[in-house]
Amino acid sequence: MLKKHELVFILSFLTPTLALFGIFTLYPYFNGLKMSFYEWSGFSDVTTFVGLDNFKRMLDDDIIPMTLKHNLYIMLAVPIFSFIFALFNAVAISQFKLKESKWYRALLFVPYVLPVTITAILWQNMLGGDYGLVTSILGWFGIHLDYPLLGNPDTALWALCVPMIWSVVGFYMVLYLTAINNIDESLMEAASIDGASQWDKVRYITIPLIWETIRVTLVLFILGAFNYSFALPWIMTDGGPARSTEFIATYMYRVAQNDHEYGYATAIGVFIFIIATGLSLLSQILTRKSKLD
Amino acid sequence: MKTKVVRAFTMLAVVAVFVSILSACGSNKGNNEASPSTSASPSSSSSVTPEDTGKKLEGEIEVAAFAGGFGTAYWEEIVKKFEATYPGTKVNLLTSPKLSDILQPRFVAGDYPDIVANTNNGKMDVRILMREGQLADLSDVVNSDTLDGQGTLKDILNPEVLNYPTINVDGKIAALPLNVTYQGIYYNATIMKENGWSVPTTWDEFFKLGETFKAKYADSKAFWTYQGMYPDYMHINFYGALAAYCGADGYEAIKTAQDGAIEKPCVVQALQTIENLAKNDLVMKNILDKTEVQAQTDFLLGKSLFIPWGTWAESEMKDVLPTLPNKFEFGFMPMPAAEAGGPRYVIGDYELMYMPAKAKNPELAKEFLRFCLTQENIKFYSEKTTAIKPVKGAVELVGSLIPQSVQNTIDVIEQTGATLISDRLDAKMNGALGEAWTGFTEIMLKKKTSEEVQAAIAKKFNSTK
Incomplete structure (x- = not known):
């Protein structure tokens, strides 16, 4: 049983955090949930209660499944490629003990700290149809495009994945590298003596021993894919061409800002919240692994 | 003694926290003042x-x-x-x-x-x-x-x-x-003068000029460019053509979201003015990923004859204009008429x-x-x-x-007697026309016809009314 002064002491430290959490996190969540049952222009306090109409409307809105498909696409493509590249780089840098490893580390990490606007504009120019570096390189190999990569619905989504992967690989690489460096050197030596190949060491030692880190990064990958599905497409393609890079978040923003339908946009926001929470839980469950022997 | 100090400290901390929270929650009108x-x-x-x-x-x-x-x-x-x-x-x-x-x-x-x-x-x-x-x-x-x-x-x-x-x-x-801004079709007056071409007044003349232009310049210059990443710039063509083919009343009916207005055949005719640009290969290549500044710079560099734009053009590109190798001469034309002598329109806001x-x-x-x-x-x-x-x-x-x-621009509007039409649509129609912007790109990619785009706009309109 806590004494009164201890309770006051504890509360005095907890209150600011709880108050800030309540004001800036919980209140917006609950207010958002409330607004999703209203029709609201976002310009005044004039609101009309519409019950579940906004959610019903989502069922009939054929843009929503389309955007979810795009989200799913990057949620698979970006994590898979980011994971492969990040792990490959981390293993390469740590196991081959390259002289220039510090340089590679720094170089690969830079894209992660670049502001997303700069990444977007940089890649917009790299992928540009007229003078883009990527288009020119494709040209050297005899691949001449009818439409620019970002200006063609068949290629725009793929093209958007490139900067998404490019900007996160360095971050995950550093996480994996730290985890790998914590692996006991003797395990690797023992494996080498037993005749294990590099691949065997990665498969049977590195990956199992850094599994906890990988597990955390999988959640980050998925949530990151949600985050990246706003700023980059907004700047690089504006959701186009012909909605081929419209994501659920860009659509929500468009509904709020262009159509002035904040109630409906908030309902979409609630839906995004549910999906993100569900995915995060799912990824935790799927990656749960019994303790290593 | 020690307990008293702790108690005093904790009370002070609690009071400080509450005061700071209360003051943060209080009216901050003063801070909002400019x-x-x-x-x-x-x-x-x-x-x-x-x-x-x-x-x-x-x-x-x-x-x-x-x-x-x-x-x-x-x-x-x-x-x-x-x-x-x-x-x-x-x-x-x-x-x-x-x-x-x-x-x-x-x-x-x-x-x-x-x-x-x-x-x-x-x-x-x-x-x-x-x-x-x-x-x-x-x-x-x-x-x-x-x-x-x-x-x-x-x-x-x-x-x-x-x-x-x-x-x-x-x-x-x-x-x-x-202030007032006018939107219509801007052209490169130097190219027009050099070739002795006259400014088209109907859509037929416009596309005839397109053929002449192509015969002369082939791939070295484009007849038409636009701000491809933001296809809503093509609303200038679309609205102008809607007014030309549906008449001012028909356009008004669409603008005010009257039932059935968007399903009339004249809407297809208006969309065909965009489709013809694509079908006749009159549009600049590689423009679908271009921002407005990139597309407008191309136009100022003389890479195309026409672009849809507004009276903010010179002000918007004031940093680019002095860097051009040749002085640029702006020409403006109101939207072409459906037939010779027919009414012409400019979009105003x-x-x-x-x-x-x-x-x-x-x-x-x-x-x-x-x-x-x-x-x-x-x-x-x-x-x-x-x-x-x-x-x-x-x-x-x-x-x-x-x-x-x-x-x-103002002189041309006066000389041609073009009528100012607004591009501010009823909110319901605004949402449906989101489909039109997508449709313009699909038309440019030759993935959809005018009829299909009209059907998509109508479907969206009917589902949200």
């Missing part, structure tokens, strides 16, 4: 004095103005002039390129400025604000006398202004025009000034609106912004102060 403008210049030479108006005005107003392409110099100066003309009054000026982001939560919280001047292309829709009772009806202002004896404000404004959908909302005057219904000092705010519309200040506006106000005789009044391309 910083006051610098003191008025006593040497201001405004010809209007309070004695002229016979009014005793005092107090403060807050003017919130969008800091966009026209800069903020005008606002800083006009505020000084106003304060000098009305001693004892004070204008707090708030300017920001993100004005709507600042004002929107303030409107929701009931903390209004006295005057709002343009929040960047309808980011805050005046019609919604008016219908939700947020804006004052300015009918009394437009019916009142100008401050310099030019009759009423209504008398000096261009006649179509007060019927414009974002100004006249359900019979009430929701806003006054800050006004940036707006309005007054919230709960402005703190409405009398002074209304006086500020009148003050901005004296002949001297109309001129002053053009001098500081290069934009033009929609008042009678504006070109004569400010002719030398506005860019050549704007003067030329």
Whole structure:
């Protein structure tokens, strides 16, 4: 049983955090949930209660499944490629003990700290149809495009994945590298003596021993894919061409800002919240692994 | 002793935390106020004095103005002039390129400025604000006398202004025009002159010129370019062609979201003016990922003959224009007619000034609106912004102060007798036309026909009405 002064002491430290959490996190969540049952222009306090109409409307809105498909696409493509590249780089840098490893580390990490606007504009120019570096390189190999990569619905989504992967690989690489460096050197030596190949060491030692880190990064990958599905497409393609890079978040923003339908946009926001929470839980469950022997 | 110290400390900590939270939650109106403008210049030479108006005005107003392409110099100066003309009054000026982001939560919280001047292309829709009772009806202002004896404000404004959908909302005057912009087709006048081509007046002539152009330039220049990443720029073609093929009434029916209006065959004809550009390979290659600045720079570099654009062109590209290898000569044409001698249209829009219904000092705010519309200040506006106000005789009044391309545009509109149509649609139609922007790209990619795009717009319209 806590004494009164201890309770006051504890509360005095907890209150600011709880108050800030309540004001800036919980209140917006609950207010958002409330607004999703209203029709609201976002310009005044004039609101009309519409019950579940906004959610019903989502069922009939054929843009929503389309955007979810795009989200799913990057949620698979970006994590898979980011994971492969990040792990490959981390293993390469740590196991081959390259002289220039510090340089590679720094170089690969830079894209992660670049502001997303700069990444977007940089890649917009790299992928540009007229003078883009990527288009020119494709040209050297005899691949001449009818439409620019970002200006063609068949290629725009793929093209958007490139900067998404490019900007996160360095971050995950550093996480994996730290985890790998914590692996006991003797395990690797023992494996080498037993005749294990590099691949065997990665498969049977590195990956199992850094599994906890990988597990955390999988959640980050998925949530990151949600985050990246706003700023980059907004700047690089504006959701186009012909909605081929419209994501659920860009659509929500468009509904709020262009159509002035904040109630409906908030309902979409609630839906995004549910999906993100569900995915995060799912990824935790799927990656749960019994303790290593 | 130790317990007492701990107790005192913890109590102090709790009190401090609560006080800080309470003060953070309290009214922060003072913090939201814009910083006051610098003191008025006593040497201001405004010809209007309070004695002229016979009014005793005092107090403060807050003017919130969008800091966009026209800069903020005008606002800083006009505020000084106003304060000098009305001693004892004070204008707090708030300017920001993100004005709507600042004002929107303030409107929701009931903390209004006295005057709002343009929040960047309808980011805050005046019609919604008016219908939700947020804006004052300015009918009394437009019916009142100008401050310099030019009759009423209504008398000096261009006649179509007060019927414009974002100004006249359900019979009430929701806003006054800050300036007028015209949109239509801009062309490279040098290429036209060099070849001795005449400016097309009908869509048939336009596409015939396309064939001639292609025969001459093949792939070295394009007949048409546009701001491909933002296909809504093609609304200029679409709306102009809608008015041409459906007639002014038909366009009005579409604009006001009348049932069945969007399903008429004339809508397909209008879309075909875009489809023909794609079908006849008249559009510049590699434009679907181009931003407006990239596409417009191509046009200024002489890589294409035409582009859909507006009277902000010269001002928007003022950094690019001096760097061009050759001086660029702008040409403007209203949208082509459906048939020879048929009516022609230009798309027009006004940036707006309005007054919230709960402005703190409405009398002074209304006086500020009148003050901005004296002949001297109309001129002053053009001098500081290069934009033009929609008042009678504006070109004569400010002719030398506005860019050549704007003067030329206004002259062409007058010569051709083109009618101004608004591109402000009813909210319901606005949502449906999101499909049109997608459709334009699909037409350009030759993935959809005009008929299919019309069907998609109609489907969207019917599902959201």
